[in-house]
Amino acid sequence: MKEYTVAILGATGAVGTQMLQCLEERSFPVGRLKLLASARSAGKTMAFRGEDIVIEEATPASFEGCDIVLGAADDAIAKALLPSAVDAGATVVDNSHAFRMDPDVPLVIPEINGGDIAWHKGIIANPNCATIIALVPTWPIHQLAGVRRMIVSTYQAASGAGAPGMAELVAQIEAMGKGEPLPEPRAFAAQLVSNLIPQIGGFNEEGYTSEEMKLQNEGRKIMHLPELAVCCTCVRVPVLRSHSESVTLELERPVTLEAVREALAAAPGVKLVDDRAAESAHDRYPMPLDTSDQDLIWVGRVRRDISNPDVARGITFWCCGDQIRKGAATNAVQIAELLAR
Structure with missing residues (x-):
């Protein structure tokens, strides 16, 4: 070789x-x-x-x-x-x-x-990391039924801001545990521990952040879908590593839940974790702790989008993936x- x-x-x-x-x-x-x-x-x-x-x-x-x-x-x-x-x-x-x-x-x-x-x-x-984590499981569903529109909320770990972001969260957790004053935030716009920050990147004229626009702009290029419509909200959460995302898809064609689950289970780079009856939460759905330091995008909570007037063309799922690794x-x-x- x-x-x-x-x-x-x-x-x-x-x-x-x-x-x-x-x-x-x-x-x-x-x-x-x-x-x-x-x-x-x-x-x-x-x-x-x-x-x-x-x-x-x-x-x-x-x-x-x-x-x-x-x-x-x-x-x-x-x-x-x-x-x-x-x-x-x-x-x-x-x-x-x-x-x-x-x-x-x-x-x-x-x-x-x-x-x-x-x-x-x-x-x-x-x-972008959030783009990768959303699109790896979206792609097999697109191949089944064609994706027209995506509504996505991301729950992005401190790792998205690199080593300084992770260090800042750890320092805040340690200070809070000792009852000491928290260090001033530098990597993030505000204190992250015990908090959520609904801004990653600067705002455009329509009120969307640069991070939120990446999923639409990059998704169109990667999936070769120039008309793909995306509404995204990106939130920084007090998790050290591994991003989580809630994804709702509006599809071109009707599809069964069974077909979606089968496609996800067979897709490269995806691990389906979707057993509501499992005794352990770790087997019911993906969580950041379980998906850190590995390369698959874990997908669960697969269900219909009951708000879609044509319910057979709406799919919602939850996914998690390691931002530093696969992201x-x-x-x-x-x-x-x-x-x-």
Whole structure:
């Protein structure tokens, strides 16, 4: 098997660290690994396959000789550095928002539109975490009956704000447990512990946040549905890791609940957990604690949308998935695996 020179840009962050772990777990054919981060991390080491890899400062010259670059840096760094990786001959799989809606950049969830990588021009974009978690189980239902409209509420963990977000929630929990004053919020707009924050990103003129618009805009591109209608509300919740979503679908054609459950149970990347009679709650429906640190999107609470006038064309479900893994790092490594075929 051919081996590849792989670089991770932003290797020390939550997603970059998880990318490193996923490469090892999935036995990706890495011949040489470059870990790139800011100057303050240069010279430190990270372990990979029993070896300590020295972190290098990321510069435009860092990508010489690289075959695949996994981007886990913010938008500004991605825009500044990743074009240099393409110029150096590498193929980039980028997790930032920087290139997602560029018409020349495929936006890929391998379970849905892996074939789109065929038309990349050097950069392939990884979708938003909430988009991935919603669309992986929506896709098999779309294949059954065609999705016309989605109404989605997301319950997004602190991990969506990276390592600083998780650290802030942990610090608030610890301070509350000790009866001490809570540290001032920095990663979030307000205190997260014992609270919900119904804003992720800035507002547009219609009152929707940037995070909420991603599901519509990215969903249209990924599913090749330019008319897909989406109404989304995104909420930050005091959960450390793993996003949860309530999804209601309006379908083009009638479908039975049995057919939906069968399609979900057979779909790649999906685990159906939907037994209302189970003794344990862990077997009745997905929860963030159960879905953290693994790569499947768990789906349950599958039922009719009884508010739909044509009830046979309405489906509602609940799903949970690890934002750092399938919502970011694992999806990127899966794209790299498609490139390595």
